[in-house]
Amino acid sequence: MTVNRRDFLRGGLGGAAAVTACATLGVDPAEARGNLTVPENAIGFLYDSTLCIGCKACQSACKTANELPFEDNTGTGLWDTPLDLSGKTYTVIKMYQNGTSEHKDKAVDGFAHLKRQCLHCIDPSCVSVCPVQAMRKDPVTGVVSYDADACIGCRYCVAGCPFGVPQFQYDTPFPRIAKCQFCKHILAKGGIPACAQHCPTGATLFGSYKALTAEIERRKAMKPGQPNLFPRRTVDSGDTHERPAAEYTEQVYGDKEMGGTQVRYLAGVPFDKFGMPVGLPERSYASVSETMQHSLYGGLIAPAIVLAGLAAAAWRGARELHHDEDGHE
Amino acid sequence: MPVAQKSYDEVEQRFGVSRREFLTFCTGIAATMGLPAAAAAQVAEALVKKERPSVIWIHGQECTGNSESLLRAEHPTLEKLILDIISLDYHETLFAAAGHQAEAARLAAMEKNKGKYLMVVEGSIPMKDGGIYSKTAGKTSLELVRETAAGAAAIVAMGSCASWGGMPSAGPNPTGAVGVGEALGRTVMTIPGCPPSPYNFLAAVVHFLTFNKLPPMDAKGRPLFAYSRLIHENCERRAHFDAGRFALEFGDEGHRKGYCLYKLGCKGPETYANCPAVLYGDVGCASWPVGTGHPCIGCSEQGIGFSKPIHALADLKNQWPPAGFPRVADEQGTGPNLGGVAAVSAAVGAAVGAGVVLTRRISNQESGAGNSANSQE
Numbered sequence: 001m002t003v004n005r006r007d008f009l010r011g012g013l014g015g016a017a018a019v020t021a022c023a024t025l026g027v028d029p030a031e032a033r034g035n036l037t038v039p040e041n042a043i044g045f046l047y048d049s050t051l052c053i054g055c056k057a058c059q060s061a062c063k064t065a066n067e068l069p070f071e072d073n074t075g076t077g078l079w080d081t082p083l084d085l086s087g088k089t090y091t092v093i094k095m096y097q098n099g100t101s102e103h104k105d106k107a108v109d110g111f112a113h114l115k116r117q118c119l120h121c122i123d124p125s126c127v128s129v130c131p132v133q134a135m136r137k138d139p140v141t142g143v144v145s146y147d148a149d150a151c152i153g154c155r156y157c158v159a160g161c162p163f164g165v166p167q168f169q170y171d172t173p174f175p176r177i178a179k180c181q182f183c184k185h186i187l188a189k190g191g192i193p194a195c196a197q198h199c200p201t202g203a204t205l206f207g208s209y210k211a212l213t214a215e216i217e218r219r220k221a222m223k224p225g226q227p228n229l230f231p232r233r234t235v236d237s238g239d240t241h242e243r244p245a246a247e248y249t250e251q252v253y254g255d256k257e258m259g260g261t262q263v264r265y266l267a268g269v270p271f272d273k274f275g276m277p278v279g280l281p282e283r284s285y286a287s288v289s290e291t292m293q294h295s296l297y298g299g300l301i302a303p304a305i306v307l308a309g310l311a312a313a314a315w316r317g318a319r320e321l322h323h324d325e326d327g328h329e
Numbered sequence: 330m331p332v333a334q335k336s337y338d339e340v341e342q343r344f345g346v347s348r349r350e351f352l353t354f355c356t357g358i359a360a361t362m363g364l365p366a367a368a369a370a371q372v373a374e375a376l377v378k379k380e381r382p383s384v385i386w387i388h389g390q391e392c393t394g395n396s397e398s399l400l401r402a403e404h405p406t407l408e409k410l411i412l413d414i415i416s417l418d419y420h421e422t423l424f425a426a427a428g429h430q431a432e433a434a435r436l437a438a439m440e441k442n443k444g445k446y447l448m449v450v451e452g453s454i455p456m457k458d459g460g461i462y463s464k465t466a467g468k469t470s471l472e473l474v475r476e477t478a479a480g481a482a483a484i485v486a487m488g489s490c491a492s493w494g495g496m497p498s499a500g501p502n503p504t505g506a507v508g509v510g511e512a513l514g515r516t517v518m519t520i521p522g523c524p525p526s527p528y529n530f531l532a533a534v535v536h537f538l539t540f541n542k543l544p545p546m547d548a549k550g551r552p553l554f555a556y557s558r559l560i561h562e563n564c565e566r567r568a569h570f571d572a573g574r575f576a577l578e579f580g581d582e583g584h585r586k587g588y589c590l591y592k593l594g595c596k597g598p599e600t601y602a603n604c605p606a607v608l609y610g611d612v613g614c615a616s617w618p619v620g621t622g623h624p625c626i627g628c629s630e631q632g633i634g635f636s637k638p639i640h641a642l643a644d645l646k647n648q649w650p651p652a653g654f655p656r657v658a659d660e661q662g663t664g665p666n667l668g669g670v671a672a673v674s675a676a677v678g679a680a681v682g683a684g685v686v687l688t689r690r691i692s693n694q695e696s697g698a699g700n701s702a703n704s705q706e
Contacts, residue, residue, distance in 0.1 A: 053598075053645040054654065055591075057573025064572075074653075083655040095654035104644070113654070198573035200592045201642055232592075239577070241642050275657040 032291045035259035035284050036123040042142035042209040042262055043182070044120065045196065046216060049267035050105045050246030051230060052113040052203035054093055058195035062091045065183055065194035084116070087169035090180040091117040091195060096273050105246055105268025112267060114274040115204060117195075118165045118180035119254055119261035120144050121284070126157035126166055126179075128286035134177075135166075142209070142262050143182040151177060162258055162277060162285060196233055207235030209262055216252055219245070219266060251278075259284035339377065351376075361532040361607065362544060362554040375539040376414055382538060383442040385435060385477055386420040389452030389470040390463045390497040390506055393422050395488035396451060398524035399531075401610065415447070415534065421465065432466045439480055447537065448481035450474055453490040453497045454512035457505030471512055483543055484517040486510060486550070487530055492519035493549075493631040500636065510550060518543050519550040523628035526607050529555040549631070551601070559646055560597035560625055563605040565615070566590065579622075590619060594640035596627030 063070065063080065070080040071088045082089040094116055099109035106112075124144050126135045134151035137144050146166075157166040157177060169175035183193035191197065196206035207215065215235050222228050222245035229240040246268050253271045254261035257280040265271070272278045296302050341347065346354075355376065356369040364372075386396075417423065418438035424431050438446060452470070455462040460469035468476075478484055486509045489495035497506035510517040520530045533552050536544040544552045561567065569575070569589035576584035576593055584590075591598070597619060604617045604625070618625055624640070627633030633643075 053642075055570060055573075055645065057570070057575075060571065061573045079653075081653065081655075092655060094657055096657050114657075198575070200573075200575055241640075242638070243642060273657070 033287050033294065035282075035287050036137075038122045038209055038260065038262065039138075039140060039142045041140055042122075043187075044142075044207065044209045044212050044262035044264065045117075045193075046205045046207070046212045046235070047115050047263065047265050048203050048205070048219070048230075049112050049114055049265065049269070050248065051201045051243075052093070052115065053201055054095065054113045055200060056093050057198045057200060058091055058115060058204055059089075059093060061194040061198035062180075063089075065186060066090060068178075085165060085167050085178075087167050087171065087175070087178045089167075090178060091115060094274065096269055098273075107269045107273060110269065112269040112274070113203075114265070114267065114276070115195075116165075117263065118144065118182075119163055119263040120180075120182065121258055121261045123259040123284035123286045125160040125162060125258070125285045128290055129156040129160035131156065138184075141182075141187070143184055143187070144179075145181045145184055146177050146179055148176045160285070162280060192234055199232065201241070202230050202232035205231060205235055206233065211235045212264065216255075216264065216266065220248060220252070256282045258282075259287065358528075358532050358535050361528050362536055362552075368539075372535055372539050376535070381414060381416040382482075382534075383418045383438050383446040384415040384420075384449060384534075385418055385438055385446055385481075386423075386449045386451065387470075387473055387477060388421045388465070389450060389454050389474075389491065389509070390504065391452030391488060391490040391495070393451070394524040395491075395530075396420070396422055399527045414538065418442075418446070435477070439477065443480040445482050446480070447483050447485065447534070448474075448477050449485045449487050450491045450509040450517075451487045453494045453506035454509055455497070455504035455506050456512065457503070462504040474509055474513060478513055478515075483537060484509065484513070484515075485530070485533065485543075486517050486519040486521075488525055489521045489523045489629055489631075489634060492521035492551075492629075495521075495523060496635045498635075516550050518546055518552065521551065521556070521629035521631075522602060523634065525602075525629065526555070526604065526609060528607055529603070555603045555607075556601045556629070558601065558603070560600050560602055560604055560619070561645070563603070564597050564619060565605060566619060584622060587622075590622070590624040591643070593624045594626075594638070594642060595619065595624030596630065596633050596637065596643045597625045598643045598645040599633055600625055600627040600630040600643075602629045 059080065059082070062068070068090065069088050071082045071086060072079070073081045073083050082092045084094075085092060092115075094114050096110075096112045096114065098107060098111070101109065101111045103110040104112065120143060122142065124135070124137055127137050127144060131154060132150050132152055134147045135144060135157050136147065153168075153175060155168050155177075157179075158168050165179055167178045169178060183191070183195075186193060192206045196204045199205075205212070205215070212235055215231075219228075224247040225244050227242050228245045229242050231237055232239045232241065248266050248268060249270055251271055252264055252266060253276060254264035257277075259282065265276075267274070270278075341351075352369070352373060355373040359365075359369040359372050362368075419431070419435040421431070424434075426434055452463070454460065454470045454474060456471065460471040463470040465473055486492045490497055490506070491509045493508040493511075494502075494506045495508075497504060498508075508519070510519065518533060520533065522529070529552065532554065533544055536542075536552075544554055546552055547556065561570075564570075566587060566589045569587070570591055574583060574586075574588045576588045576590055578584065579593070584593075589595070605619065608614075608616045608620070610616050615621060626639050627637065627643070628635075637643075
């Protein structure tokens with residue numbers, strides 16, 4: 001079969017036009033998937049950077065609770081020193097530093113801590129991209145968990161997460177995806193996640209999504225410098241300590257990013273300084289890509305048209321070939 | 330430098346201690362200051378040979394706890410030594426003399442040792458309303474310290490009150506209490522604590538006696554040998570802090586197991602002192618507040634002790650940069666090294682060479698094939 005350049009390009013354009021037509025005409029506005037919404041009884045964390053003293057008790061408690069190995073990046077072999085989230089580390093306290101680093105929670109000549117961990121998106125990309133449902137979002141609590149038995153190791157979740165959270169264990173023969181799962185094994189026994197349980201200042205605070213929303217509003221309304229009570233462990237534990245309120249930035253990270261996350265952050269330093277992605281759309285990537293995918297493949301119309309086009313091209317090519325052969329003879 | 334046997338005999342007579350006890354004491358004092366072992370000999374020589382410096386001890390607004398701390402020290406012969414190493418010419422609460430006689434002793438000592446005596450102040454100085462809230466012999470504390478400081482070789486503020494105001498300066502500070510340094514408008518050596526460890530004072534005085542100068546100090550006048558590190562850094566419960574094991578209330582399981590007291594308000598992470606290293610009262614293991622199960626209240630630290638609530642959480646001073654935290658964007662890996670670059674270059678070179686040879690062979694074959702085809706035609 002011989003296809004000249006002109007025919008090839010014409011066929012290609014025709015196919016693309018068919019696909020585009022399906023994509024545009026085929027989208028029924030009623031079928032467009034919006035952001036998922038937070039479950040009624042969802043749980044979450046509030047991490048308040050201004051309360052964090054950088055003791056790393058959460059890191060240590062996380063490793064104990066999840067039976068994670070220690071990670072040595074200093075070469076001393078003495079201390080657990082993860083540089084970032086990794087196959088061995090579900091949470092890590094990072095530090096922002098500027099200039100003389102004298103003032104806590106100040107962007108200029110200051111420093112601040114930030115706890116990196118899974119944000120447990122309300123509409124998670126990792127769940128959306130997982131081809132085998134190894135990543136799942138609990139319909140009741142909203143916890144995004146991982147099932148190693150189902151996982152095929154494709155690492156779509158690693159690539160798909162806008163926050164760079166899931167980590168692949170590259171250095172083991174039977175790798176898994178490493179990621180905070182909200183200590184679901186402790187939750188099942190009626191406890192709370194290890195990091196919140198061990199945080200001495202309540203910087204990592206566990207609670208229902210709704211109660212934490214109220215707590216965020218309470219903190220944003222505080223007058224900086226005025227003494228206030230801050231709960232520890234859970235938002236309604238009654239275990240409080242008093243300290244002057246800090247000056248928070250306007251942004252509540254995780255409030256709107258990617259349709260919102262169940263782990264939300266307050267800080268005194270703008271979040272881009274912490275290396276967190278800012279300016280993320282309010283519409284989740286999952287909803288955009290799923291809308292696109294479901295439109296393209298909706299009712300299998302688009303694939304049928306493409307198949308028809310391919311069949312037509314094949315038929316025509318075959319006919320030309322026969323014609324050529326006939327002519328030759 | 331060895332001290333002659335005769336001198337030791339004198340020491341035995343003077344202090345009523347054996348030579349061994351005396352040298353043990355000197356070595357201990359040298360160690361407290363972080364001096365090398367050889368300094369113990371210098372200390373011994375200074376104590377034996379030099380003339381005892383005259384010390385004038387003045388009280389302001391305080392509880393005499395610092396003097397008590399010094400006298401209650403159970404270290405063998407310390408009491409004798411502190412009273413014999415120095416010539417305590419004036420001390421309001423230890424004096425046998427009283428009234429005009431005591432005042433005369435102070436003036437006489439000042440006159441006799443002008444420019445050479447050591448002035449120790451215990452207690453804060455009230456500044457409000459002309460300083461009328463603390464008076465001795467008809468003079469306000471401020472007048473007294475100004476008068477005495479004029480001819481002093483060195484000034485030591487003993488205890489938190491004299492160092493930075495201490496408890497009398499706690500809000501609302503009705504008497505306008507300040508430390509002696511602020512009252513005099515000059516830097517003095519401070520031994521803060523409520524009360525401070527007697528060894529910190531003793532070591533500083535012995536340093537002055539041995540080397541004729543005060544030991545190295547920080548910006549607040551605190552001797553570095555005792556106050557350069559946070560309590561948190563040497564705390565025996567630190568491992569529990571790092572592992573996130575905290576006592577949640579007095580008497581709970583964690584408290585009974587000796588867990589970290591941070592959640593109960595321990596101020597160790599923001600208080601500079603050597604308490605966990607030298608302990609208190611010479612009664613052995615764990616004889617300091619945290620050791621006995623109570624959180625540190627930061628008694629030696631201005632802005633912490635007597636001002637922050639006892640059970641309020643501390644800020645972590647040693648977590649300030651540059652402590653060990655991964656930065657927001659931390660570089661990983663070590664960059665290229667010579668061997669690695671050479672190996673990669675060699676591999677690339679070999680691949681390029683092989684490619685050239687292969688291409689040449691293919692083109693040769695093709696041209697050969699073309700030739701043969703041509704020849705067939």
